[in-house]
Amino acid sequence: MSKKREIPVFNQPIIETHCHLDYLKDSELNEVVCDAQAIGVEKIVTIAVSPDNLSTVRSLTQHDIIFGTQGVHPHDAEKFTPETAQEIREYGKADKIVAIGEIGLDYFYDHADRAVQRKVFEEQLAIAVELNQPIVVHTREADADTQAILKNFAPQLKRKGVIHSFTSGLPLAEFCLEQGFMLGFNGIITFNKAENVRDVLRATPIEQLVVETDAPYLTPVPYRGKQNESKYLPFIIEKIAEVKELTVEQVLQYSYANSNRLFDFT
Template sequence: MLVDSHCHLDFPDFADDLDGVVARAGRAGVGIMLSIGTHITRHPQVLKIAERFEQVYCSVGIHPHEAGTEPPATVETLLSLADHPKVVAFGETGLDYYYDKSPRERQRDSFRIHIDAARRAGLPVIIHTRDADADMAAILEEEMGQGAFTGLIHCFSAGPDFATTALRLGLYLSASGIMTFKTAESLRETLASVPLDRLLVETDSPYLAPLPHRGKRNEPAYVALTAARLAEIRGISSAALAEATTANFLRLFSKVRR
């Protein structure tokens, strides 16, 4: 069984085809999908999809792009929303200095609030980071010093130095369709060296479709293509990669029913 550890099933791209998307994922061997929250104000829609499909779980959080426009979340609000059995993580949250769609201070404040909620609840935090490695590493180091928490660097696309920092802090890394792109050789080299027990796979669908679907709508079924490429660069079978990444997911997202 494979797990798509990061998709956005509430996005309009799937509105007219959600049953088909979920069915195709199942036929591709994807047994669990984690649909990620990006807006507190849209959490009811995310949760409704998770309640509708047995194999779909969800998270609650505010994407860094939305940190300047969403009502600021409190730790108490996040903890309350995470009390639902289908809500298994916080985020996605983090820092995005590439697009800078929200003030950086608001991004940092929101990120720390999500980490605090994760620490208190004992649930993982799903971390988005782009062009912010120095600030991200500093916040992770500081917050881990305030008390341990678990988490995942989703759609990992940074270099080996940041990978080393994240792994040292006990975090997991998730490979997306980016690692199948022809220009991603350095990323493949980094992912080939990550301990197998700290790797997950994802689609980030509807974005970042792996080859040969690059440029088209992504969907959870395509996580099998990313997993196959990841298995290839690591020199193991697809079955072994699926077994390891699924075990890692269930260890990290411990609230998910086996």
């Protein structure tokens, strides 16, 4: 493992666009938030993944800087019921709920039947259209079906959204970028064997990327192996700057503006 160094602190604000605060086990919430604020994080978006944590995410947004989403991850697609759909519809534009997600397809783990995943993805996309909310998309080993489904819905999704933790192929990236979606990048770009993701990053316009941790997962080098937290975002920002041959200040400026635009923060 690389020698650990202090977390850099920049003089511009950062928005954490994707994490799972209710999954953090090694730290208290207030500690996580304080540590994030200490390195310049201004807002944190914590992401719903299951019928079981929709209300948990809503309760977390009572904290000043925490915002949330409502949606069911493809892993839990088989738990999606009409009641779940109604709950997402009811709270999908609640105060501080900024997107419908995490929704999509995962053919890598196949925790849910693929036909069910597609149906639930489409149902939640329809809710996003109905509520005029952006989407937060998870896709893994499902490029063709993700593109086909998004192609049907993208024209109706006025506010588009983000393909988070992008690890798919360049053709899907190019399609999503052409449709106006953002791509989310996290600690994966610091991993030695992730040149494919860095290639996508190089092809992504600076106006269409946002930064995320996906905490507690995917901790960036040099803290890989520890529980991930929003406080590690500066390492991701530095790596984006290196890969795209930009200054850290440029990455901070654009990722912040992009995040504000994505989630309609004012």
